[in-house]
Amino acid sequence: MDATRAIYATAQTVLSEWGQGEGRSRALIRLKATGFNRVILEGYRAGVTVDEALLHETRDFFRREGFEVLGGLMPVHGEGFGKKAHGVELRGSYFCYSAEETVEALEAEIRKLARVFDAIVIDDAFLTACRCPSCLAACGPGDPFAFRRDLLCRVAERWVAAAREENGAVRVIVKFPQYYDRYARFGYDIERFPDIFDAVWVGTETRNPDTIEYGYVEPYQGYVNAQWMRTCAGNVFESAWFDGLDCDEQLFYDQGLTTYLAAVPALTVFSYDEDLFGGSKITRFAGAMPDFERLRRLAASPRGMHVLKPKTGDGGRDLFIFDYLGMLGIPSVFVTRLTSAMRSVFVSAHGVEDVETIAAMKAILAAGGQVIITFEALHRMIDNENFLEIFGFDRSGVARAVVPATCFGVMHERFETETPVHLAGDLAPFDASVLAWGAVVSEEQGTICVPLVTSKTYAGGGRALVWNLCTFGHEAFRVTEQLNVPERVTWFGLPKALVDLLRGSATETLGFRVAMLPRVACFVFERHVVLVNYTSGMKEVHVQGLHLAADTLFSNAASTSCAGSDVLLAPHSFAAVEIHE
Template sequence: MTTTNHFLRKLFISGLMLALSVSGFSQSSAEIDDNFQFAKQHQDDIKLSVYITAHSVERLLSTPEGRREATSLMMANGITKVYLEVYRGGLLVAPELLAEITTYFTQNGFEVVGGIATVPGGDIGVKQEGELGWFNWQNPKTQQDMKKVMLDAAPIFDTFIVDDFLCTGDISLESKVAKGDRSWSDYRRQLMTELASSIFIDPAKSVNPDIHMIIKYPQWYDRFHMFGYDVETGPKLFDEVWVGTETRGQYTQRFGFVQPYEGFVNYSWIKSMAGKKIGGAWFDHGDCDALDFVEQAYQSVLAGANELVIFNYGSFVNGHAGHHLLRMDFEKLARLAKTLKTSPIHGIAGYKPPHSDAGGDLYIMDFVGMFGIPLMPTAYYPENAATIFLPTQAAADPNIVGKVVASHKQGKRIIMTAGFLAKVDDKGKLSKLAGIPKPEVGVISAEKIILDGSETTLERQLDLEAPLEVKKAIALLEVKSGHGTIPFLTKSKDGQVYVLNSHTFSEADFKAVGEVLLCPRPLGLLDLPTSWANEIRAVFNEQLQIELNAPTRITMQPLENGDLILHNYNKEEVELQLSGLENSGLLDAFTGQKLDTASGTLKMKPRSRLWLENNH
């Protein structure tokens, strides 16, 4: 009986194994088609990574159970690369634990990178005197402690990233003495440039000569120079540059009223300096609903990022609604990233020199992009561009007047802000080209605009930079205020020079609400009626030969192959008209569906996007 049962059991098992083999489920069959394998297959186009903070490393990865959970979570989300943080806020992870976890993840098919968040805590370093919780980098203890961390951690990793906090706002007596006669900006940039080498790069390479060192910049690009970030020298020192695209929620105050287009602006601007050293983009879950979260991924990819680092692993343990959307859209993002390698976004050049003060134009490029203007920021004067946008930041270029005059002679279109014209030392040359007297900054808040010849009250007041006067220019858009009728947009008589009399934020606006880094309040600029949005958009986009009739909070980003990415960031459905839509046979390449454009109108659902691909 025992022999018979043994024979039957062997026969059953053999039959089962044969059936599994035939059906493709044997151990020797092809790998399972899951998110992890799919991500591996597409990692040359786009790669998803996760950053694990020091506290999560100790709390969640120090046991076999925690590591198995991490492996399952990351594989399920298509994450193929892990960043292990060695230090944050006084917590220093033991090198032995880091080495053990690195080996585990490597054996399970993940790439592993080291990372550090240089923020004070415990008895490590000295906290700065100032508004934010950063280090006093002038203090020898901070320098010695951070150098030791790097010497201990560098042998473990092939690649290492320095997170957001390689900056300082310290105003202690110690730093004041070291600053001397220099400006805070000059002193801090010079200090942090020196320490980037002496505390991070040189010690790391002394114990691990082949280590690949990365610097990650945050997203608050218009404030970098104030707190020690030197975006010109950083890419020269480090092996690679990562960029923060963490725009989060545009309607909420917690992390500033940041516009989604800012991720594209920040990455593109830094890329203009980093060149081939540009690497991935980095965003997080902070203040994000599901749509905010995945929208960060799209603008990162559109800017050219081929790796998306998600901060942080703890949010995957706790769960976030955006993870589902990212899993569902991974294939679309990979396909988009692949297309952009050969057909990147092109558009309108916006000039922001490195280390440039913004005056009343803080983060203006983000808002211009939200008008459906494909603004492409650059750190160097775009002399070959057909249209050139010059906000206040451009006045930091000591040779800007000669460059603008030369561009004007070449027939280029110049769009200046009133803030730029007020700040630039032009001896009246550029004001003459614009056809208006040189303005003096004096912020005006208008509650009414002139619309179709009549006064119309706005939902939210519109801020203007100066009480412009029109002499030899034409006023295209005007507001009504206590100062009378003030032009908001002017055109020179030769049709080449335009002045945009906008005001976003100034240092005074930041201080009024205690903000240091991010947009302090919502603006009426994005509540302008569609006719005004169309007028502003046409001035920027005319030479692109793309005519868009749409409200604000629509982004439009053309690819060099003629495709077009549209994104509706509004909370409601919108209708838009686009030149050449009638019977155009357009496809939405994201879905493969043919679009109904017979009437020349497209409908876009709230918080949605389209990839317009010509099917001819």
Template sequence: MMYAIIRKRGGGAMEQYQNFKLSIYCTVQDVMKLPDTYPAFLQDLAFFQKHLKLSKVYIETYRDDTVDSEKLLRVKDFFNRAGIETATGITTVNAGSGKGNIASAMCYTDAGQLDELRRLFERMAGEFDEIMIDDFLSTNCACDTCREAKGGQTWEQFRLRKMTEVCRDFIIAPARAVNPKVKITIKYPTWMHSFQRLGYNPETQPFMFDATYSGTETRHTTYSFFRNPRYTSYSLIRWLQSCPPHNNRGGWFDPYLCDNPLNSFVEQAYLTLFAKPEELTLFCYGSLKDTKFIPLLGHELSRMDAFLGSLGRPAGVKTYIPYHSDGEGNVYDFLGMCGVPCDPVAVFPQEPCTVLLTASSACDPDVLALARKHLTAGSDVAFTAGFVRLMQDRGLEEFTAIRLPGAVMRGNYFGAFEGCWDTAVRYNYSGKEIGMPVADWKLNDCDYKAAMFSESMPNPLVTHNNYGGGRAYFINIPDDYADLYWLPDTVLDKYRMHLSRALPVRIEGQAKVALFPYDNRTFVLQSFLEHGTVVRVFIKGDAAELTRLDGGGKIERLYRAGGESVFELALTPGGHAPFSWK
């Protein structure tokens, strides 16, 4: 009879990754299918143990259905005997309301469903010391009782308050009454810009729960309805890490829509780990058992674990996305896919840095006062087209005369330059026609770095005005954000150069190459291309060589110019490369 390979170090402790914990989630349906004898259980687990160093398993108690305590506790004991830590989990969907809510969302004004929720958390706290709440601690219910309770509030206002109350009164309080030491984690899903509409409240909930968790499952980004590029697997976890009290501890992804290309599965792991979380969770046991995903993932996790400890704290272009805001969706993620290392934050930065403001930033009524303070302190602020459109009649003219009258210019001819009248202009055609908002500006009021051209009708893409000790940038964005990928490299280089002005490292090259800088003279490059590519890396100051942190040797400097050391390197298709410099 074949048993699982249980890898242990001296002293009996399970072998683990050095820089993160790896967990797997077992749904109710997975738990029900697990064998009822320990030898058969070990056989079932053997596939995962062969390829992965598992630290923990989340054994779900409820998801449409529930597992009886005898079965649940038997499975808990089996995992513990195999050297794997255990916690439980819950997905708060379809508690039998019969209301037909989208995605089986619960109704949180229904007394019966609230009582069921309370009893589930009392039960879980009595059987486990840790609880993970999967997606859907949210609601879209608009039944008669919900509409009556809502009254004159907006749905956002009502649901944000209601879900905060539900978490306090029907989840945390009853669970801790049963087990005062129970730790409860709320997982936030990938779709951040829908949070407030459905009641997720990252302004209040992180203070209530012991920890938060990030859904980094971007899947196949062409066919998923999440509207996120791959960079979201990094940016969401960074944004949640920025939310006080800064207790986001992990990222969670799955294999759905990732069969072709297979790299779309492991790229989720790469970007989650680039954000330096404590834990990585795989969803789910039944969907990953005996699949091609796990051997590949095991190989890649071991390879990444070898260099992750050398990376410092993530850094980047601080992108201000206030709580409960919306507008321009994940535009910063599309910029991230083009090599602009956007680093979303929920609170406006106080330290010297470049701050990117999108349409979401305009939801803060004090944003222009914050921008003025930041600029006069000597730092840069960049305004996207969406931000300009919303703020052009609300005081933005203090910083720039650019306005967006509402027209769109379509074309494929672009120019990139440092001085708009000099001869060092690079004109290029894009691979397709691109629609850009028409920007109206005052000649010689701003400096132009990139533009779209038509007969007698240049349209600015990157400009700046001097204000105080800083620069106020205008950053034009295509109507289709993914059209950023089609801009000529020379134009994208201007986006990267100027948005990365406060960082010690920047890149030039094709779109779909991301840069992840850290605060200790390290960085990672990640290609999302199906072919190899060459990237130029610019390091501020005198850096003679780059050292690959994964044992790939050293790269010598090409030359120095403009106070930067310039390097050139090749990236493999879909590959990443970590570096340091001195």
């Protein structure tokens, strides 16, 4: 069965284009031609409301044509509606939820939607960063981020109860944004929201990775979001969602491809307008649907390095690090806790402090498995000598100092890079081998070699590795971009030999290695390998340990090929190949 495909129509669209016969009829033709079977009619956005009678009329029109119809609400502030939030953390017009006038006004909109629809979706502005006197007084001396989560959970419970008073059969759904490492700061509660709401959806919109407009977000983030949300919410996770903002046709296609590789049960596209339907974006997307559905069906039982991303836990300077693992071609399986049966695991600062995590890491190493941690994770545990010793360090050998390097060494080979790559700190292990290093210039000591990858080997074959790389912390967020990735990460400038070492160290314990340049993603499933080239150049990939059946190659590009263990990827293409055990 194919995934459900929904189109979202904003309140402005419902009023202007879909509020009359000609616009509705044009939309109907377009939606049927492009394979949509669900419509979401928004009743409120930015102070604009849609009359209940018009929502009824538009709902009935699309229902008669065979569409499932849901209601939608976008809680952004508009003049004369609720109280606007105050503070410097966000650039958008959001609400203050300490104000009863806000909660009451939006509750009235939700009640209206519940009288019309059997399902309501709250779009991804249900957040707060308000610092008005009322919010500051209510928060008091406590944790402001915990206060925000508690506040929005109370509001959510009230709204869900209100909706059910109007319609006992209504389902209330919340859409999580794409910026997973910022949820906890702005009120999104990944632990409690799946229990409060009937379903959760998640944004897989990544848009243009080379512009600041919506952040320098890599396309693999869409896969991270969908897979991690499924891990956190289970069957309560029902749909992914992306849009055409800051996208050309290719970027819009890439969002669809990556989202379908996460085997999502449903997809929502935001939103119906001329930019999306008047050009080639939606036409190409619709034409690719047979390919996307085929990929979705084969994307069963992901395999790879287990990547720990707990439901709670701040990433420090490892924010959004999971996106870059994927863009280095490391197949990743996202988990919220470790078990001793795992063979290769990656632990960033997000989850390293948990006592159960440390115990599981020790058990994995004792069983001959592998644990990789980041510098930030190691540094966070700097006062725990027993933990440092697991990786061959003591306190004196771990110092934070984000520094650039343009010269690198892998074993006995030396490589120069065109642009600097930032190391996360200075390391000096006392009981670990150095597998790779970066040369750093110091005013006091001249050029010094700083370990970039270290490895401590255990008697049973277990290995404890440290990667001296980081992304950025919350301090990197500025007024120009306060939610998504605020700056470029330099990892892609690493020499290929070092990228292959990182990727190989992540997967060789699992029995395979993949060699290729960055910005090619590798997805390993139960019976297939899927490679995605997100670049405009040809890319060569060499696979060891997975027996590829070349005659089963499935691709969107005629010039993509597979011969034995080698795959040649055309620009912006994918290759799916069966694995023969």
